[in-house]
Amino acid sequence: MTATGVTEKNIIQTIHDTLHDEMKRDDRMVILGEDVGARGGVFRATMGFLEEFGDERVIDTPLDECLIAGVSIGLALDDMRPVAEFQFADFIFPGFNQIVQEAARIRYRSNGDFGLPMVMRTPWGGGVHGALYHSQSIEAFFAHVPGLKVVAPSTPEDAKGMLIQAIEDPDPVLYLEHKKTYRLVKGDVPDERYTIPFGKAKVVREGADVTCVSYGLMHHFCLEAANRLASDGIEVEVIDLRSIYPLDMDTVLESVGKTNKAMIVYEDNRFLGVGAEVSAQIAERALFELDGPVVRIGAPHVPAMPYAPTLEHWFLPDPDRIEQEMRKLAEY
Amino acid sequence: MVPSKGNRVRSTMGGELSEGKDRHTELGLKEEDLVDMYRYMLTARFCDERQWALNRQGKAPFVVPVSGHEGAQVGSAWAFEKGKDVFCPYYRDLALVLVAGLTPAEVFMGLFGKAADPSSGGRQMPAHWGSRARNIITGSSPIATQVLHAAGIALAKKIKKSDAIVGTWFGEGGTSEGDWHGAMNMAGIHQLPLVLVCENNQYAISVHESKQVAGRVFRRAEGYGMPGIEGDGNDVLESYRLTKEAVDRARSGGGPSLIELRTYRFYSHTSDDDDRTYRSKEEVEAAKKKDPIPAFERYLSSVEVLDEHRIAEIREEVKTAVAEGVKAAEEADFPDPATAMNNVYADLPGEVE
Numbered sequence: 028m029t030a031t032g033v034t035e036k037n038i039i040q041t042i043h044d045t046l047h048d049e050m051k052r053d054d055r056m057v058i059l060g061e062d063v064g065a066r067g068g069v070f071r072a073t074m075g076f077l078e079e080f081g082d083e084r085v086i087d088t089p090l091d092e093c094l095i096a097g098v099s100i101g102l103a104l105d106d107m108r109p110v111a112e113f114q115f116a117d118f119i120f121p122g123f124n125q126i127v128q129e130a131a132r133i134r135y136r137s138n139g140d141f142g143l144p145m146v147m148r149t150p151w152g153g154g155v156h157g158a159l160y161h162s163q164s165i166e167a168f169f170a171h172v173p174g175l176k177v178v179a180p181s182t183p184e185d186a187k188g189m190l191i192q193a194i195e196d197p198d199p200v201l202y203l204e205h206k207k208t209y210r211l212v213k214g215d216v217p218d219e220r221y222t223i224p225f226g227k228a229k230v231v232r233e234g235a236d237v238t239c240v241s242y243g244l245m246h247h248f249c250l251e252a253a254n255r256l257a258s259d260g261i262e263v264e265v266i267d268l269r270s271i272y273p274l275d276m277d278t279v280l281e282s283v284g285k286t287n288k289a290m291i292v293y294e295d296n297r298f299l300g301v302g303a304e305v306s307a308q309i310a311e312r313a314l315f316e317l318d319g320p321v322v323r324i325g326a327p328h329v330p331a332m333p334y335a336p337t338l339e340h341w342f343l344p345d346p347d348r349i350e351q352e353m354r355k356l357a358e359y
Numbered sequence: 360m361v362p363s364k365g366n367r368v369r370s371t372m373g374g375e376l377s378e379g380k381d382r383h384t385e386l387g388l389k390e391e392d393l394v395d396m397y398r399y400m401l402t403a404r405f406c407d408e409r410q411w412a413l414n415r416q417g418k419a420p421f422v423v424p425v426s427g428h429e430g431a432q433v434g435s436a437w438a439f440e441k442g443k444d445v446f447c448p449y450y451r452d453l454a455l456v457l458v459a460g461l462t463p464a465e466v467f468m469g470l471f472g473k474a475a476d477p478s479s480g481g482r483q484m485p486a487h488w489g490s491r492a493r494n495i496i497t498g499s500s501p502i503a504t505q506v507l508h509a510a511g512i513a514l515a516k517k518i519k520k521s522d523a524i525v526g527t528w529f530g531e532g533g534t535s536e537g538d539w540h541g542a543m544n545m546a547g548i549h550q551l552p553l554v555l556v557c558e559n560n561q562y563a564i565s566v567h568e569s570k571q572v573a574g575r576v577f578r579r580a581e582g583y584g585m586p587g588i589e590g591d592g593n594d595v596l597e598s599y600r601l602t603k604e605a606v607d608r609a610r611s612g613g614g615p616s617l618i619e620l621r622t623y624r625f626y627s628h629t630s631d632d633d634d635r636t637y638r639s640k641e642e643v644e645a646a647k648k649k650d651p652i653p654a655f656e657r658y659l660s661s662v663e664v665l666d667e668h669r670i671a672e673i674r675e676e677v678k679t680a681v682a683e684g685v686k687a688a689e690e691a692d693f694p695d696p697a698t699a700m701n702n703v704y705a706d707l708p709g710e711v712e
């Protein structure tokens with residue numbers, strides 16, 4: 028990135044502007060989803076697009092997520108560049124069959140004869156009083172299936188570079204936008220067009236004592252906890268995974284080789300989640316580097332995040348709890 | 360808004376099937392077309408007979424039969440323009456994919472799971488058709504998913520102002536899936552250049568149409584803002600006529616249509632099914648009296664396009680071509696497991712984990 032300048036933005040503004048510029052750039056790109064047209068999206072990611080690009084490229088679909096996924100596949104098969112919005116990650120499941128059985132498998136099952144350059148954007152995650160059906164983490168369901176790429180940027184700069192990467196990607200990408208970070212997280216975004224390749228985790232804070240891996244909102248909580256511990260002389264290396272699949276274990280393992288302690292923080296159910304995979308790979312590939320058990324902080328095993336503030340707090344890992352666990356592991 | 364026209368759903372069942380009267384000329388079909396259509400129907404039938412024989416010999420673990428559907432498939436496929444229009448078929452559509460360009464040898468490559476299977480290189484079960492070169496969109500097992508893909512492709516054609524159109528095929532069982540209703544809805548809202556063809560053989564494995572479909576399939580078109588037409592799928596010319604009307608309408612900007620072609624499947628659902636558990640021998644025998652192939656042969660001789668002698672010759676030629684296809688496929692190689700990690704992604708190496 029050369030010095031063409033930067034602009035400070037929050038994440039939703041970044042996504043809006045990036046989609047806008049990509050729509051201008053490539054007339055094969057089509058945006059489709061519920062309320063993306065006249066309303067500009069319930070989170071305003073596509074505000075003004077209908078007026079600017081017209082209703083053939085900004086399509087208010089019927090309320091049918093299976094349709095959104097299936098029609099996007101058809102558009103991609105005919106060399107368009109669909110960018111579908113699923114209004115909330117919690118409601119993507121009517122499209123699960125199309126995404127998992129069709130989108131993920133089309134390249135493999137046709138032995139490379141067909142491929143799907145398509146993007147599926149969706150707001151995920153909790154901490155917004157969204158309760159069971161407006162807080163879910165869905166990455167584990169989808170990252171389980173080869174053929175999909177699943178990414179979860181947590182900063183405006185990454186949101187832009189990874190969204191452009193997703194649009195350019197020859198394969199289907201599930202692009203997860205943590206809705207709590209939409210307006211909470213601001214940062215400098217380079218004005219020029221750039222991509223951030225998938226499968227490259229980022230060491231956001233260096234430290235010698237503990238490796239802490241996370242993504243999404245939890246990444247910001249981990250950074251906060253790590254910064255607090257620094258005053259006590261505990262230095263945590265904080266890694267933002269950014270991409271769930273492809274998963275950059277090399278960066279994680281390199282860090283673990285240095286700190287000899289690893290923790291993974293995620294707000295999805297702990298059981299069989301991304302943290303389970305990361306910790307299994309650490310166990311397989313770096314067991315003898317470890318000076319303590321791998322720590323996993325994740326959501327308790329209940330069906331989803333409950334509503335009342337006391338219950339939401341109980342469910343969602345927060346900087347206090349993360350700080351405690353970091354300290355324990357550092358002192359182990 | 361969707362224009363409302365009177366009487367947009369109609370049945371042509373029980374119409375005129377009389378022989379001796381030229382029905383093809385006014386449809387724009389030449390004698391060569393008729394002979395080619397006949398050849399495709401026969402090719403499908405003989406491929407089917409051969410695949411069952413190979414199944415009984417233990418050489419083909421899984422067979423999806425087409426027999427009975429040849430008239431509906433060849434007639435409807437004939438209405439499209441090869442090399443331009445797009446086909447989104449389902450597993451039953453052996454005759455249709457032959458019309459779209461697959462060869463018997465390629466069909467048997469797929470049956471055996473050989474590397475040269477154009478649909479998947481031996482990855483998918485037989486009858487999961489696909490070939491970019493022939494505009495046949497790759498299919499899967501989950502029922503009716505292709506109908507939404509067809510709607511998406513048709514939407515792309517509309518956005519591009521292309522004059523190519525899309526056809527998609529499914530059984531009456533497929534019309535119960537949400538994907539089907541979503542595609543009908545999308546096609547109706549956007550008046551997409553799409554022709555939806557239901558091959559109604561009255562059974563979804565064992566479940567009879569009466570337990571599958573509330574009301575009638577073709578009448579559902581009305582609720583989705585498009586014409587719905589029912590016709591005799593055992594009559595290849597009628598299948599062509601109805602589909603051609605829909606194709607012309609779609610190509611000229613007139614929007615989608617639903618065509619329901621009534622037919623019957625003569626064999627079990629697949630080689631893993633036993634149809635004696637849910638339908639009577641008498642019912643099957645009665646349906647075979649309406650076999651689309653002898654019916655078309657009678658027509659062809661009654662209008663003096665083919666005589667008995669020529670029919671016998673063509674049957675032999677097609678049989679030989681099918682046998683050669685089987686031989687080529689039997690001799691071909693299986694895929695190398697070293698290739699099984701390929702094509703998971705375009706740009707990521709496969710991981711063996």
Ligand SMILES: Cc1ncc(C[n+]2csc(CCOP(=O)(O)OP(=O)(O)O)c2C)c(N)n1
Pocket residue numbers: 451500501502529530531532533534558560562563564628
């Ligand atoms: C989603 C899904 N559910 C169930 C099945 C199993 N199955 C395969 S074919 C079939 C019946 C389909 O009948 P129909 O659509 O009428 O087509 P036909 O086989 O009669 O041509 C069923 C239930 C499937 N393949 N996919």
Ligand SMILES: [Mg+2]
Pocket residue numbers: 530531532558559560561562563564
């Ligand atoms: Mg059926």
